[in-house]
Amino acid sequence: QVQLQESGPGLVKPSQTLSLTCTVSGGSISSGSYYWSWIRQPAGKGLEWIGRNYIGGSPNYNPSLRSRVTISVDTSKNQFSLKLSSVTAADTAMYYCTRGSSLNAFDIWGQGTMVTVSS
Amino acid sequence: DIQMTQSPSSLSASVGDRVTITCRASQGISNYLAWYQQRPGKVPKLLIYAASTLRSGVPSRFSGSGSGTDFTLTISSLQPEDVATYYCQKSNSAPLTFGGGTKVEIK
Numbered sequence: 308q309v310q311l312q313e314s315g316p317g318l319v320k321p322s323q324t325l326s327l328t329c330t331v332s333g334g335s336i337s338s339g340s341y342y343w344s345w346i347r348q349p350a351g352k353g354l355e356w357i358g359r360n361y362i363g364g365s366p367n368y369n370p371s372l373r374s375r376v377t378i379s380v381d382t383s384k385n386q387f388s389l390k391l392s393s394v395t396a397a398d399t400a401m402y403y404c405t406r407g408s409s410l411n412a413f414d415i416w417g418q419g420t421m422v423t424v425s426s
Numbered sequence: 427d428i429q430m431t432q433s434p435s436s437l438s439a440s441v442g443d444r445v446t447i448t449c450r451a452s453q454g455i456s457n458y459l460a461w462y463q464q465r466p467g468k469v470p471k472l473l474i475y476a477a478s479t480l481r482s483g484v485p486s487r488f489s490g491s492g493s494g495t496d497f498t499l500t501i502s503s504l505q506p507e508d509v510a511t512y513y514c515q516k517s518n519s520a521p522l523t524f525g526g527g528t529k530v531e532i533k
Contacts, residue, residue: 344522354462354470354513354524367520370427403469412460412475412517419469 311417329404432525449514458518
């Protein structure tokens, strides 16, 4: 079955760019009508959708983060990635990558990776 | 953008009680509504999609209903393993907003 695994630095300095990768295993990122999303959760708080991308489509981003976010898909590596620029302490959170569809929602989640923004 | 509002934000109930959580969308979203369970320290897990379709493997004590703007998640008989925070989420068009969450505890 399809599994997702996040990877990337656990510590990012303020004003720098946070970069995470999600590796898809057990299936092709190109198959099916799925979108590939990033979601984050600050400690003790709720879930925040960051954005999505999908094969043959244009990415969509949370309006509150749109100016700083890029989500891209690399079919050759079966991966998708998140870049969040100009980070501050407010971007400290657990970051999850997920697979979703309009009707089936976010049916597969990675285990999450904790990112701390600190000097 | 469509806002998703859950109520209550927390509740405490006894084992065996019927528990109901409400999610309201600020505009109609047809049946594009999902419910997730997040146990303490764990990854969120999809319970229900398309407002009322129970995901395979999810206990039948969980059920969802609603369409348009008002939705409900019901646990028919609360069990100790149901202690968690529950989130609703609109799944059709971006932004794919989550509700604020409902924390369920055992009394």
